[in-house]
Amino acid sequence: MCGIVGLFLKDRSLExxxxxxxxxxxxxxxxxGPDSAGIAIFGSDADDEGKLTVxxxxxxxxxxxxxxxxxxxxxxxxxxxxxxxxxVLRMPLGALGAARAALGELRPGVRVMSAGDIIxxxxxxxxxxxxxxxxxxxxxxxxxxxxxxxxxxxxxxxTMGAHPFSTGPDQCLVHNGSLSNHNGLRRELKxxxxxxxxxxxxxxxxxxLSHKLDQGLSLGAALEAGLEDLDGFYxxxxxxKDGFGxxxxxxxxxxxxxxxxxxxxxxxxxxxxxxxxxGIETARVWEPEPATVYFWNH
Amino acid sequence: MxxxxxSKSSLRELNATLHAxxxxxxxxxxxxxxxxxxxxxxxxxxxxxxxxxxxxxxxxCAGMNKQATxxxxxxxxxxxxxxxxxxxxxxxxxxxQYAGATGNGGLLVIKGNASSRCGISMKGIDIxxxxxxxxxxxxxAQSGNLVVLGDAGDALGDSxxxxxxxxxxxxxxxxxxxxxxxxxxEHLEILRxxxxxxGAPARPEEFKRYGSARRLYNFHIDNASAY
Amino acid sequence: xxxxxKAAQIPQTTPRQSWTFSNEMNSEIRRAAATGIYDIRGGGxxxxxxxxxxxxxxxASISRYPLEGYRERCDTKVVxxxxxxxxxxxxxxxxxxxxxxxxxxxxxxxxxxxRGATLAGTSTTTGDGGMTEEERGHSNKLVYQYLPSRYGMNxxxxxxxxxxxxVVGQGAKPGxxxxxxxxxxSDRVAKMRNLPKGIDQRSACRHPDWTGPxxxxxxxxxxxxxxxxxKPIYVKIGGARPYYDTTLAxxxxxxxxxxxxxxxxxxxxxxxxxxxxxQPTLACLxxxxxxxxxxxxxxxxxxxxxxxxxxGADVAKALALGADVASVGTAAxxxxxxxxxxxxxxxRALGTTAGAYDDWHEGKCPAGITTQDPELMxxxxxxxxxxxxxxxxxxxxxxxxxxxxxCGKNHVHNLEPEDLCALTIEAAAMAGVPLTGTSxxxxxxxx
Numbered sequence: 001m002c003g004i005v006g007l008f009l010k011d012r013s014l015e016x017x018x019x020x021x022x023x024x025x026x027x028x029x030x031x032x033g034p035d036s037a038g039i040a041i042f043g044s045d046a047d048d049e050g051k052l053t054v055x056x057x058x059x060x061x062x063x064x065x066x067x068x069x070x071x072x073x074x075x076x077x078x079x080x081x082x083x084x085x086x087x088v089l090r091m092p093l094g095a096l097g098a099a100r101a102a103l104g105e106l107r108p109g110v111r112v113m114s115a116g117d118i119i120x121x122x123x124x125x126x127x128x129x130x131x132x133x134x135x136x137x138x139x140x141x142x143x144x145x146x147x148x149x150x151x152x153x154x155x156x157x158x159t160m161g162a163h164p165f166s167t168g169p170d171q172c173l174v175h176n177g178s179l180s181n182h183n184g185l186r187r188e189l190k191x192x193x194x195x196x197x198x199x200x201x202x203x204x205x206x207x208x209l210s211h212k213l214d215q216g217l218s219l220g221a222a223l224e225a226g227l228e229d230l231d232g233f234y235x236x237x238x239x240x241k242d243g244f245g246x247x248x249x250x251x252x253x254x255x256x257x258x259x260x261x262x263x264x265x266x267x268x269x270x271x272x273x274x275x276x277x278x279g280i281e282t283a284r285v286w287e288p289e290p291a292t293v294y295f296w297n298h
Numbered sequence: 299m300x301x302x303x304x305s306k307s308s309l310r311e312l313n314a315t316l317h318a319x320x321x322x323x324x325x326x327x328x329x330x331x332x333x334x335x336x337x338x339x340x341x342x343x344x345x346x347x348x349x350x351x352x353x354x355x356x357x358x359c360a361g362m363n364k365q366a367t368x369x370x371x372x373x374x375x376x377x378x379x380x381x382x383x384x385x386x387x388x389x390x391x392x393x394x395q396y397a398g399a400t401g402n403g404g405l406l407v408i409k410g411n412a413s414s415r416c417g418i419s420m421k422g423i424d425i426x427x428x429x430x431x432x433x434x435x436x437x438x439a440q441s442g443n444l445v446v447l448g449d450a451g452d453a454l455g456d457s458x459x460x461x462x463x464x465x466x467x468x469x470x471x472x473x474x475x476x477x478x479x480x481x482x483x484e485h486l487e488i489l490r491x492x493x494x495x496x497g498a499p500a501r502p503e504e505f506k507r508y509g510s511a512r513r514l515y516n517f518h519i520d521n522a523s524a525y
Numbered sequence: 526x527x528x529x530x531k532a533a534q535i536p537q538t539t540p541r542q543s544w545t546f547s548n549e550m551n552s553e554i555r556r557a558a559a560t561g562i563y564d565i566r567g568g569g570x571x572x573x574x575x576x577x578x579x580x581x582x583x584x585a586s587i588s589r590y591p592l593e594g595y596r597e598r599c600d601t602k603v604v605x606x607x608x609x610x611x612x613x614x615x616x617x618x619x620x621x622x623x624x625x626x627x628x629x630x631x632x633x634x635x636x637x638x639x640r641g642a643t644l645a646g647t648s649t650t651t652g653d654g655g656m657t658e659e660e661r662g663h664s665n666k667l668v669y670q671y672l673p674s675r676y677g678m679n680x681x682x683x684x685x686x687x688x689x690x691x692v693v694g695q696g697a698k699p700g701x702x703x704x705x706x707x708x709x710x711s712d713r714v715a716k717m718r719n720l721p722k723g724i725d726q727r728s729a730c731r732h733p734d735w736t737g738p739x740x741x742x743x744x745x746x747x748x749x750x751x752x753x754x755x756k757p758i759y760v761k762i763g764g765a766r767p768y769y770d771t772t773l774a775x776x777x778x779x780x781x782x783x784x785x786x787x788x789x790x791x792x793x794x795x796x797x798x799x800x801x802x803x804q805p806t807l808a809c810l811x812x813x814x815x816x817x818x819x820x821x822x823x824x825x826x827x828x829x830x831x832x833x834x835x836x837g838a839d840v841a842k843a844l845a846l847g848a849d850v851a852s853v854g855t856a857a858x859x860x861x862x863x864x865x866x867x868x869x870x871x872x873r874a875l876g877t878t879a880g881a882y883d884d885w886h887e888g889k890c891p892a893g894i895t896t897q898d899p900e901l902m903x904x905x906x907x908x909x910x911x912x913x914x915x916x917x918x919x920x921x922x923x924x925x926x927x928x929x930x931x932c933g934k935n936h937v938h939n940l941e942p943e944d945l946c947a948l949t950i951e952a953a954a955m956a957g958v959p960l961t962g963t964s965x966x967x968x969x970x971x972x
Contacts, residue, residue, distance in 0.1 A: 002739060028335075032739040034776075151739050151776060154769050178737065233736065252414060252433070253395065253736045255376060269739075271354050271375055271394070272335025285373060287394060287413045289451075290433055313750045337743045342680050342751030358734070358747040362680040377734040377747075381678055396734035400675040402719075418733040419675060421719040438729060440719045460721060515724040516707055519561030 002163070002176045003029025003149040004256075006237045006267035007277075008244050008296045012143075014263055014278075015044075019140030023132040025266075025273045026147040030128045032176075032269055033149025036162035037131040038123025040172040040239050043142040045118050050093035052100060053113040053120045055086045055159055062107045063087050073102035084134040085159075086113065086122050093117065096169075111160060111197070116170030118241060123148075123162035143298060146239045146267075148174040155200040165203045167194070168210030170241035175202040176269055177233035177254045185229065205230055209238065223247045223293040235288075237267055245295040252290030259283040265296050300325055305332040309339065316366075319345040333359075335375065340368050343385070360387045363404060379406045382423055395432070398425045401442065407496040414451065417444045420461055426496040436463055437473065445492050447500050455508055463508040464489055466500055472508065479509045553796075564796040565704065567629075567885030567895065569697050569788040569833065569855060574805040576788070576833060577842040579952030580945050581961060585933045592930035599926045600936040603850055605827045606688060606757020606780040609749070613757055613780075614666055614688050616850065617646025618922040619937055620840055623785070623831050623854035624670045624690065624761070626652025628705055628714040629792030629885065630858075632659050634894040636907040637861050639663030641914025645922075650690060652792075653703040653728055655717045656682040663911070668759065671748065673702060674728040676718040680751055688781070689748055689756050691741070693732075693770070694763030696789030696806070696832040698798040703728030706793060708888040711897040738773040745778045759783050764809035764832065765802075771816035775826050783852065784813045786832030790855040792895070793886035806832035808955040811942075814847030823847065824938070837924020844925070845940035846956060853918075860917040861910040862892045 005025035009015055022039060056062035059082060067080035067089065074095040081088045091099055096115055103110055114121035122135040128149045132138065148163035155161050164172035179201040186196060186204045194207045208230065212222035219240055226236075226247070235254045238245045246267055248256055259266045259274050261283045268274045271285070288294055302312050312330065319325060330351045333339055337356035340349050343366035351359065354372035364383040373391035382401040389397075392410035399415065401423025408416075408425070414432035417425050422442045430448035437453070439461035449467035456473020462485065463476070472478075489502035514521060542548060553564060585591040592599060606613035622642050627635050629652065636659035642649040648666035651657075655677015661667055669686030671678065683689065694700065705714075707723045715722040735744045745758050760774035761783035774782045786806025791799065810830050817823040830843045831852035840851040859865075864872075866879040871891035875882065885895035893904035929937045932944045946961040947953035953960040954967035965971035 031742060151773070153738070153773060154766070176739070253731075255395065255740070257394070270335060270356055271373060272356050275334045275354070285392065286411075287432070290414070309750065310754070314753065317753065338747040338750045341747050342683075344680065357740075357743045361747050362683070362751055364680060376740075380734050381675060381680075383679055399734040400678065402679065415733070419729065421675070437733075459724075515721065517562060517725045 002151055002174075003032030003269045003273070004174050004176050004235065004237050004267060005029060005147040005269070005273050006145070006174075006239075006244055006246075008144040008265040009142075009263065010265070011263035015143060016141040018142040018145050019136075020138040021277060022145045022147050023138040024276050025268060026132055026137075026149060027129045028273045028275075029147075029149045029269055033151045034127055035152045035157045036123065036125045036150045036159070037128035037148065038121060038150075038162045038164050038174075039132070039135070039137050039145060039147040040114065040119060040121045040164045040166070040174075041137070041140050041142040041145045042170070042239060042241065043118050043120065043140070045241075048093050049090055050096040050115070050117060051120060052089040052091075052096065052103070052115050053086060053122070054089060054103065055111045055113050055123075056107070056109055057085070057159075058109060059085050059087070062110050066107060066110075069106050070099050070102055073106065074098040083122065083136065085124060086135060088120055114166040114170075114172065116241065118142075119166065119170045119172060119239070121164055121166055121172060123164065124159055125157055125162065144239065144244050146172060146174055146237050146244060153178055155198060158198070160197050161200050163202055164239070165200070165206035167203065167206040168213055170239075171206070171210055171213070172239045173202065173206040173209060174237050175205060176235045176256075177249065179205060179230060179234060180232035181230070182232075201232075205234070205236065219245055220293050220295055223295075227291050227293075235269070243295060243297040245293060246288050247293050248288055248290050250291040252288075256288050257285065258288055258294075259285045299327045299329055301329045301331060303331040304334065304336055304339075309336060312339065313341060316340055316343055316345075316347070316349065319343075319347050333370075333372070337375070340366070343368070346385075354391065363387060373410065374408075378408075379404070379423075382406065392429070393427075397427075398423050401425070403442075405492075405495060407498075411448065417442070417461070420444065424492055426492055426498050428498055430467070433470075434473070436461055436476075439463070443488055443492060445489065445496075445498070445505070447498055455510070457514060458508075458510040460510065462488065464505040465508065466504045466506075469506075469508070475511050475514045476508055477511045479507045481505070481507045565706070565793050565886055566796050566799070566883040567791060567793050568799070568883040569790040570800055570803075570805075572800055574787065575807050575949065575951045575955055576805065577807060577839045579807070579948045580842050580956060580958065581948060582841070582845075582928055582932060582944055583946060584931045589933045591933050592935065594927060594930055597930065598935055599930045601922055601926060603827070603938075605759075605829075605850065608780045608822075608826055609778065610688075610755060610757040610780050611753070612687075612755045614648060614668075616648060616666070618918060619844060619850050619925065620645075620834075620918055620921055621647045621668075621829065621850055621852045622649040622857050623789070623852040624650035624652045624668070624692065625854055625858075626654035626703070626705075626792060627657045627660070628652070628654035628676075628709060628718065628897070629895060631890075631893060631896055631902040631905065632657060632713075633902055633905040633907045634858075634861060634910070635660040636663050637905065637910035637914060638857060639667070640907060640911025641857070641860070641918065642666070644911065644915035645918035647918065648687065651686075653692075653705075654714065655679075656686070657717075659907075661685065663907075670761075672728070673730065673732045674718075675733065676720075676728075683748070683756075684752055686756060688759055689752070690759040690761050690783060691745065691748070691779075692761045693741075693774075694761065694765060694785070695791060696763045696785030696787050696803055696809075697791035698794045699763030699765035699803045700730060701794060701798050701802070702730035703791075704793045704886070706886045709886065709897050714897055738777045741773075741777040757781055759829070761785065763789075764804040764806065767804070767809045767812040768816045771813040771828075772820060775817070775820055775822055779826060781827045781829060782813065782817075783829040783831065784809055785852075786810070786830070788833030789831050790858075805955070806830065806834075807952060810843060810846050810848060811955065811957050817847070824849065837921040837926075838928065840921055841925040841928040841937065841940060842945065844937050845944050846942055849938065853921075856917070857914055858894055860914045861894055862905065862913070863890070863894050865892060868892060 455476030
């Protein structure tokens with residue numbers, strides 16, 4: 001149960017403002033989700049660079065000397081940029097897998113928020129405005145981004161239980177609603193080798209889509225398959241390296257509003273999340289149809 | 299004309315001020331600036347006043363309205379004019395889900411499109427939509443009239459009771475127990491009157507009428523798949 | 526001849542009925558095969574489930590000191606809606622009347638409920654059919670239910686209610702909507718609900734204009750704005766997932782949570798729903814209390830518990846486990862005269878017996894309570910029935926006070942789980958109190 005915001009920029013001149021615009025949208029959705037908040041930013045692509053965004057409950061201890069230790073472990077240069085409880089680890093793309101494995105050994109308390117070429121995910125327990133301020137989201141630039149404010153229903157209010165959920169490279173998913181068959185699906189996906197960090201229904205949806213992508217389906221096809229396999233109520237916004245997608249369940253009673261101009265495509269759980277976007281007065285505003293997959297690519 | 303700026307005063311002050319207007323008031327015209335998608339704007343009004351909202355609203359604008367005329371100069375969020383009793387609500391832009399839900403009376407005019415579940419469980423309200431309406435509109439609609447100049451989405455009039463549905467454009471699909479019905483002179487008269495009151499750019503002859511087949515009114519096991 | 530004689534000498538085993546295919550189950554199979562419709566009935570779960578009967582109070586002796594009956598004060602007043610409402614409701618007794626609709630009940634029955642509740646200093650509640658003059662007029666304090674169907678819903682009644690109860694679920698059928706069959710849709714009921722007369726009316730299971738706690742928060746805001754933030758807003762949930770649902774109701778802004786366990790009644794629904802969906806009241810209550818405690822809102826957001834409350838002992842046990850008020854529905858109808866043995870001949874004529882009559886949807890209630898038939902309705906004298914209800918409510922209050930005094934409490938709300946023990950392991954596990962004679966709470970240790 002939650003608030004979702006998303007912004008996909010067509011006009012590259014807006015990229016420096018992505019974080020600022022998303023932060024404002026996110027804070028507007030505080031009433032819908034006061035428990036925790038998170039944001040995924042898809043920045044610009046640096047050649048052959050990969051990123052891990054990680055989180056620790058004890059950053060002072062966990063992040064000290066981490067870059068050096070990881071660099072040694074994977075035999076490549078690793079840099080670390082700390083932002084509050086999170087840190088972005090940059091390294092050659094090919095070292096990501098090894099670094100992730102080494103991280104578990106070197107710093108068992110560190111959690112991976114996201115991995116990929118460009119994705120960074122920041123999420124924490126607390127009010128959206130505080131979470132956004134801790135990570136200075138408003139200063140971030142990027143090509144598209146997704147934010148989420150959470151009102152927890154059944155699973156715990158924790159950092160890992162916050163959205164977005166990322167279960168594949170440069171992938172993330174946020175959710176408003178409540179799935180009704182996620183336990184069975186989690187069991188199946190576990191048998192297929194997917195790993196889960198939480199008891200959250202949304203993580204199952206994210207892992208489901210990642211699994212389908214791993215099998216070679218396009219994101220569009222994976223979302224279509226999800227319409228068959230995911231039961232319950234959902235509005236999903238999904239981010240990938242190239243863009244973002246939106247899909248609602250066939251009943252579609254969780255809210256969703258979209259706006260499009262020459263400069264951007266925006267998503268909000270409510271219209272008021274969109275009111276400060278440039279040119280919103282003349283934007284095309286509509287609500288996504290049920291059981292229909294929408295996708296925008298750069 | 300009284301102006302109320304929601305960026306300067308609270309929603310509570312706004313609604314309390316509007317509720318204080320009695321039938322005898324001479325302050326009949328109110329303008330609300332900076333609605334910016336706020337919820338529950340101008341709800342529970344019960345006086346013949348005119349309220350113009352200059353911008354877009356969030357959930358339940360003009361909810362449970364009686365007597366008043368509320369004009370939204372923008373788009374309306376979910377549940378605009380929900381459970382309206384009387385009066386008029388006009389949305390210049392689009393309306394989100396549940397527009398006019400459970401309304402008992404009055405007139406709701408949506409000049410743009412209405413989203414899903416427009417007129418859900420309506421109980422006597424008249425709704426005129428100049429554009430299209432979304433899926434599951436008029437679900438379990440009990441009475442009143444829904445007039446749509448554009449197209450209707452999936453499952454129009456599912457589990458319909460006695461509400462009358464008039465659609466000018468196409469209907470993507472009809473819901474359980476909803477059928478096309480003969481347009482009789484009395485229906486053309488209802489349409490004529492609603493078109494006139496709402497200022498809709500249409501003629502009664504252009505519409506088709508849909509209503510309940512009344513097959514689900516009493517349970518029968520052989521209809522179980524339709525329940 | 527010889528063979529027959531021999532056969533007669535062989536002992537026969539007694540014909541054995543199957544536990545699985547009991548006579549009752551077989552009769553249901555035959556009924557379903559003959560009619561092609563699921564069994565619909567009124568009331569709550571009839572199966573035996575762990576209940577407050579399985580708990581006992583410890584009482585005071587040397588380590589604790591009891592209070593003198595009738596002389597030393599033991600308060601019963603409860604204030605509901607102190608969190609946000611400008612006008613909280615004050616009840617003289619920790620017992621209230623649950624929501625029951627006009628339509629399922631007759632006008633005189635609704636009037637009697639109002640009269641009885643008012644005499645006893647408590648509130649009564651509307652149901653899925655709107656507010657009637659009978660009950661508003663005779664109820665000093667009236668809670669107006671806000672239901673998915675919104676039958677008869679209007680802002681005037683909203684403003685003249687003393688509290689608003691947003692109904693999300695019901696213990697008899699968590700996840701299900703209401704049902705009122707054609708026999709009871711009289712002219713008056715049809716008019717109030719804006720439905721054709723004589724149809725089988727099935728109410729929606731979800732609200733038409735909101736889904737989930739994030740939307741509920743906005744709906745509550747709207748209701749508060751319409752009613753000037755005066756009325757306490759209750760949120761009623763069925764005993765499905767009480768920990769989460771209580772948490773979310775509080776997060777969405779409720780002043781009061783109403784929790785209805787599976788023994789809670791309904792006017793009419795599928796028997797399969799009543800008997801197979803939802804949790805017993807005893808199991809639900811501690812989960813809701815835990816949710817309130819985890820939020821730091823216990824006794825700040827009040828908790829009303831219902832579903833199989835029958836006596837002052839039940840009330841006292843519910844309060845001890847953490848409820849603020851217990852609510853009665855089925856028991857109130859029995860006090861009015863439902864299922865009374867003096868009508869046995871008439872119950873027999875309907876193919877049932879006093880105490881078992883639950884075909885409330887058929888509208889043939891001999892007591893004139895669950896009917897819209899003018900002749901049957903006229904049988905219920907609302908004044909006398911109201912008096913019986915008031916007497917019953919007062920007796921329950923006295924019983925609860927008696928227990929509270931015996932435990933040394935000057936207010937019934939000072940009863941605690943530690944004043945209880947359980948007779949069965951099941952009840953000990955559900956209630957979170959020790960098995961009698963031990964300090965063992967299953968799942969929590971002890972000996």
